[in-house]
Amino acid sequence: MTAAINLVADIGEVLVSEAEIAAKVADLGARIGADHGDRPLTLVSVLKGSLPFMADLMRAIPIPVRIDLMEVSSYGGTSTESSGLVRILKDLSASIEGEDVLIVEDIIDTGLTLNYLLRYLRGKKPRSLRICTLLDKPARRLVDIPVDYVGFTIPDQFVVGYGLDYGEFYRNLRFVGVLRPEVYSSPPE
Numbered sequence: 001m002t003a004a005i006n007l008v009a010d011i012g013e014v015l016v017s018e019a020e021i022a023a024k025v026a027d028l029g030a031r032i033g034a035d036h037g038d039r040p041l042t043l044v045s046v047l048k049g050s051l052p053f054m055a056d057l058m059r060a061i062p063i064p065v066r067i068d069l070m071e072v073s074s075y076g077g078t079s080t081e082s083s084g085l086v087r088i089l090k091d092l093s094a095s096i097e098g099e100d101v102l103i104v105e106d107i108i109d110t111g112l113t114l115n116y117l118l119r120y121l122r123g124k125k126p127r128s129l130r131i132c133t134l135l136d137k138p139a140r141r142l143v144d145i146p147v148d149y150v151g152f153t154i155p156d157q158f159v160v161g162y163g164l165d166y167g168e169f170y171r172n173l174r175f176v177g178v179l180r181p182e183v184y185s186s187p188p189e
């Protein structure tokens, strides 16, 4: 797969441009700041897909924030389908008890990953727990998730870029694009 990757030719369509992302991040950051007043906020990002969004969003929020990172992997699924079985690869590095927490996600698809994370983080007794996702794919939702901030609602297409991957590649694209189906019709090696 590595040799065949072509960052330009593999993208069928740009779904959300770099400029649209930048404008949305600025808007979300201002809203999040206004909603939290001067109470400090802890942003919890879920690696690896949320990395660019987290880096941009935290700088768009005009109130004091702390950040923490988790990494989860779903197992039992395929490269384009999540299974809902979640394994924690990296846990929080500090307690969130009594804190206002905002989960920063790249995309909510079936909602199974976030559903697991929500239950896990609620168990750590934060004062409040909210969710911000850059992308929402509601067509495939299997569980109801209370999402507080959504960047873009997108159709049921497999997308890459701005952190999102296929077989760990394409994360460094500056935009969100639809991967040509022929790229994932042959599974990654």
Ligand code: IMP
Pocket: 049, 082, 084, 106, 107, 108, 109, 110, 111, 112, 113, 114, 157, 158, 159, 160, 164, 165, 166
């Ligand atoms: P969910 O558990 O089905 O909501 O899936 C959540 C995770 O699946 C996301 O955090 C992504 O890592 C991955 N995912 C879902 N849809 C896409 C997509 O269109 N492109 C890349 N990754 C995706």
